[in-house]
Structures are given as structure tokens and as C-alpha cells.
Amino acid sequence: MVLRKILAAFGAGVEVDTLLSASAVRPGGTLNGEVRFSGGKSDHRVTAINLEFVAEVEVERDGSTHRSRYDFFDAKVAGEVMLAAGSSHSVPFSLPVPWETPVTALGGHQLYGMRLGVATELELAGALDKGDLDPLHVEPLPVQQAVLTALGRLGFTFSKADLEAGTIPGSTMPFYQEIEYWPGGQFRNSFKELELTFITTASAVDVILEADKRGGFLSSGRDALNRFTLPHTETGDLTPLLNDKLSRLAA
Numbered sequence: 001m002v003l004r005k006i007l008a009a010f011g012a013g014v015e016v017d018t019l020l021s022a023s024a025v026r027p028g029g030t031l032n033g034e035v036r037f038s039g040g041k042s043d044h045r046v047t048a049i050n051l052e053f054v055a056e057v058e059v060e061r062d063g064s065t066h067r068s069r070y071d072f073f074d075a076k077v078a079g080e081v082m083l084a085a086g087s088s089h090s091v092p093f094s095l096p097v098p099w100e101t102p103v104t105a106l107g108g109h110q111l112y113g114m115r116l117g118v119a120t121e122l123e124l125a126g127a128l129d130k131g132d133l134d135p136l137h138v139e140p141l142p143v144q145q146a147v148l149t150a151l152g153r154l155g156f157t158f159s160k161a162d163l164e165a166g167t168i169p170g171s172t173m174p175f176y177q178e179i180e181y182w183p184g185g186q187f188r189n190s191f192k193e194l195e196l197t198f199i200t201t202a203s204a205v206d207v208i209l210e211a212d213k214r215g216g217f218l219s220s221g222r223d224a225l226n227r228f229t230l231p232h233t234e235t236g237d238l239t240p241l242l243n244d245k246l247s248r249l250a251a
Contacts, residue, residue: 014044014083018120024105024137027200031095035077035120038088047123049078051095056115057175059165070175073098099200102163102177103144105137113160142235143205144198150238155185156194170206171199190250204231211249224249
């Protein structure tokens with residue numbers, strides 16, 4: 001179990017701990033755990049305890065880029081509770097992880113550039129206190145992993161990942177993920193960079209490949225895009241499929 005020690009609200013001595021039953025989840029899965037909270041030296045009225053999924057997103061404005069926190073899922077896990085001095089309470093929760101939750105970890109290793117987490121929000125006597133952002137590790141679905149594995153076999157090397165503000169057709173999120181790769185193998189001379197985006201639903205995954213193409217003797221470089229859909233059952237070797245899609249981009 002993973003202990004997330006959050007806060008002592010407003011100097012009231014109210015302490016909140018959120019415990020997750022697992023350190024990693026997958027899109028479309030379930031986040032299980034419990035919120036434990038205890039009173040201080042006097043009685044308090046807790047009006048609600050909420051959990052939020054929060055992402056750090058890059059926002060471009062007036063020619064500059066800054067990072068902003070976006071809440072993309074929230075749920076109330078506890079209603080009104082009279083918290084007597086020195087008393088303790090525990091509330092279990094089971095929350096659905098949105099299908100479009102970005103991937104933040106591969107093989108237990110955090111993707112460089114990603115910051116995603118869970119915030120515990122305590123409403124106490126009409127006031128509000130939100131805890132620090134505690135990391136949420138999201139591993140890829142099997143079909144997503146198959147795409148990532150195929151790119152590695154084709155010589156692509158992970159560079160970084162980030163979330164950018166904006167909505168892509170077919171998505172319900174206010175941001176989208178870009179997983180960036182350095183090209184290698186047969187595509188080393190065709191691309192400067194490759195960006196991968198997943199748009200995931202309960203039935204399938206849209207894979208978006210955007211290549212920054214190198215220019216030629218008589219042409220300048222440009223971006224090329226290829227978007228295709230894979231069912232969740234497509235978990236075998238996708239190297240031939242990705243090779244075909246990337247070859248079309250290179251051409």
C-alpha cells in the first residue's frame with residue numbers, strides 16, 4: 001500500500017491520509033484505496049472529501065509557454081462527517097480511471113516530462129484545502145504497449161513526453177499527450193522527430209503519428225500525419241503495421 005500524507009488543514013489539527021491499494025493503474029481501470037482522517041483537539045465539521053485527477057499541461061499564450069494544472073476527473077468520496085476531537089474515520093473508494101488518462105510510466109519507470117497525480121480535497125466548515133499533487137503512475141494498455149514496443153523494434157528512441165492544451169477530434173479531454181521519439185534504423189534519414197498520441201475509448205485506440213520530415217535538395221522539411229484505429233484485442237507484434245504506416249509518412 002502506498003501512503004500519501006496530505007495535510008493538516010487550517011491549523012485545525014485535522015489530518016488526512018490517502019492510501020492507494022496499488023502504485024500503478026491503467027486507462028479504463030480502477031483506482032482503489034481509502035481516505036483516513038482524524039480530528040485534532042476540538043470538534044470539526046467535515047462537509048466533504050473529494051479526490052481529483054490532476055495533470056500538468058503546457059499552455060502556449062502570447063508566444064510563451066507555461067505549465068498549468070488541469071483537473072480532468074473528480075469524485076466525492078465522503079459527505080458530511082462530524083469529526084469529534086481525537087476521533088478517526090476511514091472511507092474506502094473505488095474510482096474509474098478515465099480511458100483517455102495519459103500514460104506516465106513504462107515498465108515501472110516514469111516518463112520524462114510527465115506529471116500526473118491525485119489531489120485530496122478537504123472541505124472543512126465551509127473552507128477548502130487541497131493537498132499536494134501525489135504522483136499517479138499510469139501504465140499503458142496492452143494495445144498501447146504493442147505500439148510502443150513496435151516503435152522500439154524499428155529503431156525509435158524515447159525522447160520525452162508532455163501534455164499540451166487543446167482538443168483533438170474524437171477526444172473529450174482539454175489536453176492531449178505527445179510522446180516524442182528520436183528516429184533510428186531505416187527512418188533515421190527520413191525524420192527529424194516522431195510524435196505519438198493515443199486517443200483511447202472503451203472499444204479501441206486511435207494512434208496518431210506525426211513526423212517532422214527532413215527536407216531534400218529541392219524541398220523543405222514538413223510535418224506529415226497518419227491516424228489509424230486499433231481494437232483493444234490487437235496486442236501481438238505490430239512491427240509490420242507500424243513499418244508500413246511510417247514508410248507511407250516517409251514517402
